[in-house]
Amino acid sequence: MQAQPRAPISPPPAAASAPTPAPPPAETLVFPPSDAAKLTSHLPPQHLQSQDQDQNAPTPQSRRPFVTLTFATSLDSSLSLAPGTRTVLSGPQSKAMTHHLRAHHAAILIGVGTAVADDPGLNCRIAGARSPRPVVVDPRARWALHRDSKVLQLARAGQGLAPFIVTAEREPSAGVAALLAEHGGKFLFVEAAAETGRFSWADVFDVLGREGLGSIMVEGGGEVINSLLAEPECELVDSVIVTIAPTWLGQGGVVVSPPRTVGESGRPSAPLRLTGVEWHPLGEDVVLCGKILR
Numbered sequence: 001m002q003a004q005p006r007a008p009i010s011p012p013p014a015a016a017s018a019p020t021p022a023p024p025p026a027e028t029l030v031f032p033p034s035d036a037a038k039l040t041s042h043l044p045p046q047h048l049q050s051q052d053q054d055q056n057a058p059t060p061q062s063r064r065p066f067v068t069l070t071f072a073t074s075l076d077s078s079l080s081l082a083p084g085t086r087t088v089l090s091g092p093q094s095k096a097m098t099h100h101l102r103a104h105h106a107a108i109l110i111g112v113g114t115a116v117a118d119d120p121g122l123n124c125r126i127a128g129a130r131s132p133r134p135v136v137v138d139p140r141a142r143w144a145l146h147r148d149s150k151v152l153q154l155a156r157a158g159q160g161l162a163p164f165i166v167t168a169e170r171e172p173s174a175g176v177a178a179l180l181a182e183h184g185g186k187f188l189f190v191e192a193a194a195e196t197g198r199f200s201w202a203d204v205f206d207v208l209g210r211e212g213l214g215s216i217m218v219e220g221g222g223e224v225i226n227s228l229l230a231e232p233e234c235e236l237v238d239s240v241i242v243t244i245a246p247t248w249l250g251q252g253g254v255v256v257s258p259p260r261t262v263g264e265s266g267r268p269s270a271p272l273r274l275t276g277v278e279w280h281p282l283g284e285d286v287v288l289c290g291k292i293l294r
């Protein structure tokens with residue numbers, strides 16, 4: 001029987017607009033279970049770790065999200081060499097620890113200063129782990145989010161989630177709003193104080209709680225962290241996990257140092273101390289875990 005000529009295999013129709021190529025696969029991180037076990041008591045309760053709206057969408061009356069304050073700092077309490085300068089402090093082991101924290105929180109929150117400086121991905125790069133919902137605090141909606149922003153590239157590649165942007169603008173950019181909606185993100189409106197343009201963190205966390213985000217890891221930057229270490233905002237922080245790197249960044253860095261308090265005598269006093277403290281060496285870094293002493 002004579003073989004029938006094969007019909008030519010036509011090339012697939014060209015996509016109308018070639019999709020943006022997925023970002024190059026970032027390094028996959030590994031955090032050993034033996035190290036993970038040391039952090040368990042400092043993580044949110046299990047039922048608050050996912051984004052499952054049914055499971056943990058706290059009603060307005062229920063408690064606010066579990067808040068973890070976590071960042072990497074130098075020996076001179078700096079987060080980076082200068083505002084807007086992304087500075088590597090963590091070694092591989094404590095970097096993996098940060099991603100372990102991301103897998104165990106429903107959301108990861110940064111300020112717009114960090115978003116602008118770092119073009120962050122804000123996903124979890126441990127194989128098989130879930131990524132948190134990125135939240136960017138941006139009262140004046142000044143973050144120039146665009147299709148090639150890393151966080152949106154990862155969302156399109158299924159390697160992360162699109163951000164929720166917390167703003168005081170009642171009519172933020174329609175273009176950015178559409179871009180967010182296309183990727184599963186959105187703007188969240190929170191009223192800011194008229195005189196300062198700042199949010200009450202209680203309001204921010206209430207809004208995020210009503211989005212079903214039962215736990216939030218606040219990663220920075222300096223302004224965000226210092227404002228959460230001030231009274232009374234520090235009452236909202238449930239856990240503190242700090243990576244300390246054996247590096248001095250020198251003067252001019254982005255410093256973590258909460259506002260000073262002054263006693264009745266007029267003498268300055270230390271504003272905050274941690275309790276329930278544990279120190280865990282990880283590579284050349286040490287990870288300090290604790291809770292703010294009430």
Ligand SMILES: NC(=O)c1ccc[n+]([C@@H]2O[C@H](COP(=O)([O-])OP(=O)(O)OC[C@H]3O[C@@H](n4cnc5c(N)ncnc54)[C@H](O)[C@@H]3O)[C@@H](O)[C@H]2O)c1
Nearest residue numbers: 071072079080084085111113114198199220221222223224
């Ligand atoms: N080492 C680390 O762990 C770490 C983590 C995050 C960022 N960083 C670094 O920190 C630097 C950015 O820090 P930063 O202090 O410049 O910016 P930031 O990320 O703290 O963002 C500051 C902005 O957030 C908003 N904001 C903060 N608190 C607010 C409040 N209570 N109400 C309303 N808006 C509020 C304001 O718009 C403010 O301008 C970058 O260099 C980044 O690389 C380091």
Ligand SMILES: Nc1nc(=O)c(N)c(NC[C@H](O)[C@H](O)[C@H](O)COP(=O)(O)O)[nH]1
Nearest residue numbers: 072087088089090098118120121122219
């Ligand atoms: N743990 C930690 N060690 C560091 O050495 C360092 N520079 C940061 N910085 C935090 C960082 O500035 C922001 O949270 C990002 O911008 C996240 O970015 P990715 O998601 O990793 O792309 N954090």
